[in-house]
Amino acid sequence: MSGIWVVVEERDGRVSRNSWEAVAAGQKLAALTGQAANAVVIGAQTEPLAAEVAAKALAKVVRIEHSLLAAYTADGFTLALQQFIEAEKPYYVVFPHTYQVRDYAPKLAARLGQVLIGDVTAFAEGPTFVRQLMQGRLNGSYRHSGNGPCFVSVQAGAFRADEAQAGTAAISTFAPTIDPAQIRTKPSERFRGAAQTVDLGAAQLIVGVGRGIKDPANIPIAQELATALGAELGASRPICDNGWLPMERQIGSSGQTISPKLYLAVGISGAIQHLVGIKGSQCVVAINKDPDAPIFEVADYGIVGDLMEVVPALTEAVKAAKQ
Amino acid sequence: MKIIVAIKQVPERDAQVRIDAAGKWIEESGLQYALNESDAYALEEALQLKEKHGGEVVVLTAGPERVGPTIREALAKGADRAIHIDCADLGSRDALGVAKLLAAAVKPENPDLILTGLQSDDLGQGQTGVIVAELLGLPHSSLILHVEKTDTGLTVKRELEEGWFQTIELPLPAVLTIQSGGNKLRYATLMGIKRAKTKEVRTVTATELAVDSAPVAILERVVLPQKQKSTQILPGNPKEAAAALVEKLKFEARVL
Numbered sequence: 001m002s003g004i005w006v007v008v009e010e011r012d013g014r015v016s017r018n019s020w021e022a023v024a025a026g027q028k029l030a031a032l033t034g035q036a037a038n039a040v041v042i043g044a045q046t047e048p049l050a051a052e053v054a055a056k057a058l059a060k061v062v063r064i065e066h067s068l069l070a071a072y073t074a075d076g077f078t079l080a081l082q083q084f085i086e087a088e089k090p091y092y093v094v095f096p097h098t099y100q101v102r103d104y105a106p107k108l109a110a111r112l113g114q115v116l117i118g119d120v121t122a123f124a125e126g127p128t129f130v131r132q133l134m135q136g137r138l139n140g141s142y143r144h145s146g147n148g149p150c151f152v153s154v155q156a157g158a159f160r161a162d163e164a165q166a167g168t169a170a171i172s173t174f175a176p177t178i179d180p181a182q183i184r185t186k187p188s189e190r191f192r193g194a195a196q197t198v199d200l201g202a203a204q205l206i207v208g209v210g211r212g213i214k215d216p217a218n219i220p221i222a223q224e225l226a227t228a229l230g231a232e233l234g235a236s237r238p239i240c241d242n243g244w245l246p247m248e249r250q251i252g253s254s255g256q257t258i259s260p261k262l263y264l265a266v267g268i269s270g271a272i273q274h275l276v277g278i279k280g281s282q283c284v285v286a287i288n289k290d291p292d293a294p295i296f297e298v299a300d301y302g303i304v305g306d307l308m309e310v311v312p313a314l315t316e317a318v319k320a321a322k323q
Numbered sequence: 324m325k326i327i328v329a330i331k332q333v334p335e336r337d338a339q340v341r342i343d344a345a346g347k348w349i350e351e352s353g354l355q356y357a358l359n360e361s362d363a364y365a366l367e368e369a370l371q372l373k374e375k376h377g378g379e380v381v382v383l384t385a386g387p388e389r390v391g392p393t394i395r396e397a398l399a400k401g402a403d404r405a406i407h408i409d410c411a412d413l414g415s416r417d418a419l420g421v422a423k424l425l426a427a428a429v430k431p432e433n434p435d436l437i438l439t440g441l442q443s444d445d446l447g448q449g450q451t452g453v454i455v456a457e458l459l460g461l462p463h464s465s466l467i468l469h470v471e472k473t474d475t476g477l478t479v480k481r482e483l484e485e486g487w488f489q490t491i492e493l494p495l496p497a498v499l500t501i502q503s504g505g506n507k508l509r510y511a512t513l514m515g516i517k518r519a520k521t522k523e524v525r526t527v528t529a530t531e532l533a534v535d536s537a538p539v540a541i542l543e544r545v546v547l548p549q550k551q552k553s554t555q556i557l558p559g560n561p562k563e564a565a566a567a568l569v570e571k572l573k574f575e576a577r578v579l
Contacts, residue, residue: 099482103453107454110419110453110458113419114419115418115419133446134349135444136548138546141545143540145539145540145541186492190483191487192488193488241503241504262576282576297552300555301554301555302556314561
């Protein structure tokens with residue numbers, strides 16, 4: 001067994017941002033374990049992607065290439081990586097924790113008698129791997145046991161893409177054996193949902209509403225604060241799931257990513273999926289009745305209290321300050 | 324269509340969680356438990372498919388005796404019967420270990436479709452359904468918002484990141500992990516609650532399923548997260564706190 005292999009994904013023909021973060025994580029793990037960091041790219045035409053990755057400080061970049069890997073399928077990617085891993089026998093396989101990885105990495109690990117340690121936010125000596133529990137209220141430290149490869153995926157934003165060190169890697173090709181009948185699912189091209197008419201990504205001031213609002217009849221309280229501030233109204237997933245605000249106002253990994261000057265989180269506990277979407281905010285304010293809510297871990301200012309009282313008071317204070 | 328829905332009982336969302344004395348898990352005494360949110364959506368999808376196409380909905384869960392009320396809740400909402408894998412050491416098994424238990428219980432049932440939520444609200448690993456599919460040799464798709472039965476199998480709508488979606492066709496039998504928000508959840512009716520009391524709940528033990536339990540991924544320690552920022556908590560009554568916050572945002576953070 002030898003080496004660390006980072007599985008790189010593409011987005012619009014380029015190496016995705018999350019993948020650069022995974023490369024940086026792989027290099028960190030290499031420093032921690034003394035193993036060499038390498039990378040694989042997977043697809044039907046991987047030459048440009050491999051060239052892009054090979055400009056980083058990695059020992060090898062391998063193109064896992066097959067015509068049946070043109071579109072992602074769990075069956076195809078699992079088979080291809082299974083064959084590669086059985087041939088290469090790595091100590092560690094590092095993925096970006098994307099929706100695609102969540103779809104096949106647990107299957108791949110299980111096929112090899114292993115378990116993915118997913119959504120990891122940090123590594124420590126051992127190595128041990130830290131991931132969040134209880135919706136971000138606690139951290140768990142995990143260790144891999146046994147002799148097989150250790151599979152790890154890293155949370156978006158946990159490692160910095162710009163810390164992926166530059167260098168030169170040797171490129172080679174690996175040709176897996178895949179029979180068309182082994183691919184059981186047929187994916188379509190990806191498509192957008194309803195037309196995005198609200199661009200929260202560009203908004204400078206955003207008020208986000210979460211479960212703490214309790215009832216759709218209370219939404220106007222948050223709307224009045226947004227209006228007083230001249231802010232856009234956004235929401236966490238459960239609010240949109242319930243249809244209290246339209247899906248296009250959803251902030252988080254499945255919705256929009258925001259980077260405003262001010263993000264005011266009202267009744268939002270701060271689940272991982274939401275926090276990923278607000279990482280770019282310059283100043284975060286949290287209003288929540290639970291002082292232990294994870295949102296306070298990322299907030300610059302906080303008010304612990306009943307939002308039904310705090311938000312109207314804040315609306316008045318904002319109006320008064322503007323006069 | 325015979326559908327198995329794998330559900331999990333998790334600590335209630337607003338529960339105050341404390342780390343246990345050994346620092347290995349949370350203190351479970353005194354905790355309130357509830358049905359995992361995305362599992363509730365998986366159950367809803369199963370009930371709607373049954374209403375459209377007929378068949379049977381069987382709920383499957385692993386856990387200690389306290390999962391009883393969660394099973395009854397699923398039966399009250401309309402599931403036909405339940406299988407309870409009686410297992411007190413769920414927390415010491417990893418995702419593969421739990422999936423092995425579920426797969427062993429599913430196998431003799433030969434269902435057409437297995438649904439589960441995309442992830443649990445306590446461990447948040449999001450792996451169980453995908454691994455069950457692998458163990459049973461079935462195709463799967465994850466993060467599903469909409470399911471349609473076709474002549475040859477299923478057409479499903481899969482959620483991707485940042486507002487993108489994808490349609491996937493797959494044959495039956497299959498496993499789907501369901502994302503929240505695809506359907507509106509139903510409440511149990513009084514009649515449903517009454518009926519649930521007479522529905523079959525079959526209990527099997529982890530030992531009877533003959534599944535090994537040694538974990539590959541071991542949770543060694545549970546700790547409180549370190550704060551990424553030092554949060555200034557503004558004290559006082561709502562009016563005072565609000566006024567202080569506006570001052571801070573104007574003159575300290577300079578974002579207003």
